[in-house]
Amino acid sequence: MDFSTAADLRRRLEDTGYLGDDALATVAWLAHRLDRPLLLEGEPGTGKTALAEALAEAGGVPLIRLQCHEGIDASQALYDWDFPRQILHLRAVETVGAVGGATALEDVEASLFDERFLLARPVLRALREAPAVLLVDEIDRADDEFEAFLLEVLSTWQVSIPELGTIKAETPPLVVLTSNRTREVHDALKRRCLYHWLEHPSLERELAIVRTRAPEVPKELAEQVVRAVHAIRADAELIKPPGVAETLDWARALHELGTRELDTASVAATLGVAVKYREDGARVRASLDRLMAR
Template sequence: MATAIPSSIDQVSELLGQADYVADRSLATVLFLSLKMGRPLFLEGEAGVGKTEIAKVLATTLDRPLVRLQCYEGLDVGSAVYEWNYARQMIEIRLAEATGGADRQQLGKDIFSQDFLVKRPLLTALEPSPRGAPVLLIDELDRTDEPFEAYLLEVLSDFQITIPEIGTIKAEEPPIVIVTSNRTREIHDALKRRCLYHWVDYPDAERELAILRLKVPGADKRLSQEIVSFIQKLRTDAELFKLPGIAETIDWTQALTQLDVMSLDPGVINDTLGVLLKYQDDIAKIQGSEAAALLDEVQTDMAAAPK
């Protein structure tokens, strides 16, 4: 049996905490409302801030199947919803012809039945499950095009899919739907209106440090503080093409721990910036004097902070 839906905002926070996801109050609130109202949740924000992880955590903590639709340019109904098993249909037709006297009208109905349907993520998410309705993750919707967005309107508003040869298939129990976007383009208002909305921002220093201590518990305490302070300054003071997200914070901390680093210094930062930053222009801008200056500010602030 699936875990019951939380009955309060605090219970949602506790549920996320069971999987080491540190959520602020506003995220826990909108997630609670999404679960209680049965509405899809549209999460927008920069890459690496933890949007996708929310769906994974929900599936784990609620003991529900996770159905993931990874979006990309050119995604179509055949890849996202369903397609017919044409090879099996052809075999069925040949067998009917070989036996002779096949009723063409009946044969047409037979080969366009659910037995010949190949179910893709969206259709799979509408099927009943002994573990309860699945968590449907529609990830990085902004990578698709507007026609596919339009197709999703029926799914997100009525939790149903219309197949011309069969009819309408409706979910007995609506899935828990999480839609994410990195905002590389604007998503149409018609789709947003069918969802509750939340902007997932970069965490503040306190929350980022709490996340780091959960995700990389073996890291030195002072090193973790230096890393968080350095990255917070990168986000606010450095004009970068792509700011590092919490995913990069975790990766960098794990990398430095593997190198047995106990404290940041300019040399270590320069050597490992490729873990933290993913564009050469950003790396070139920070390497050398800029990294040393930021680190000096970090260490000055930490020295002046009350013990």
């Protein structure tokens, strides 16, 4: 993974179909150069997860994903021992009738914590397989203890496994953390990271994204869909404004239905592709005439 400048990174992200702006390319490039994790926050569907995927693709390195959830703990992030296989191993040892005695017992016990029985989880894999991109997705769903654990790994780039010793990354992986801000990430972790807030893309960029990701949709229809989405997003009262994912889905859905021109009827019929709350749907329907006039 080698990006010579932020502009180079931006171009190579574009080659994978990810269209970011200069600010995003710069902060991602700095994270890569300074070996610092990148913390991305922003509304749903603004391309946080997709950036990590694009970085891995552009850099030609594996993407290793850790999906956070409530109650996630270090063993799910680091490693586990393969208990069923350890048991089978013990049975096998019994069957061949290993000779008794203290040394033999110690040998058998030691053989249980062999590399063969280690289940490497994403963080351990990232340390071993680096250069790689490690995506720690939706860190806000994990709890404080997990964050503290992560902070330690991200500061030292090493973990210690009592039975095996210390494992240190030769080159640190590029770490992308994402958060939807259901809770605030702690300052200690933030201090370690570079930070970027992802906005919904501008009209021009979103149109370019649709043209790249859904090239089958005719330009005129794509333009109308993007305009409609921007008009819908402008309503600050919405529970969940549509993200880029919804724009793409909507454009594809309308195209699938053979729609050439977005009109009141086609919007009303397909609104559920873009707007996923009953209250939001009602608000959009109520202002449909005004929306279409724009």
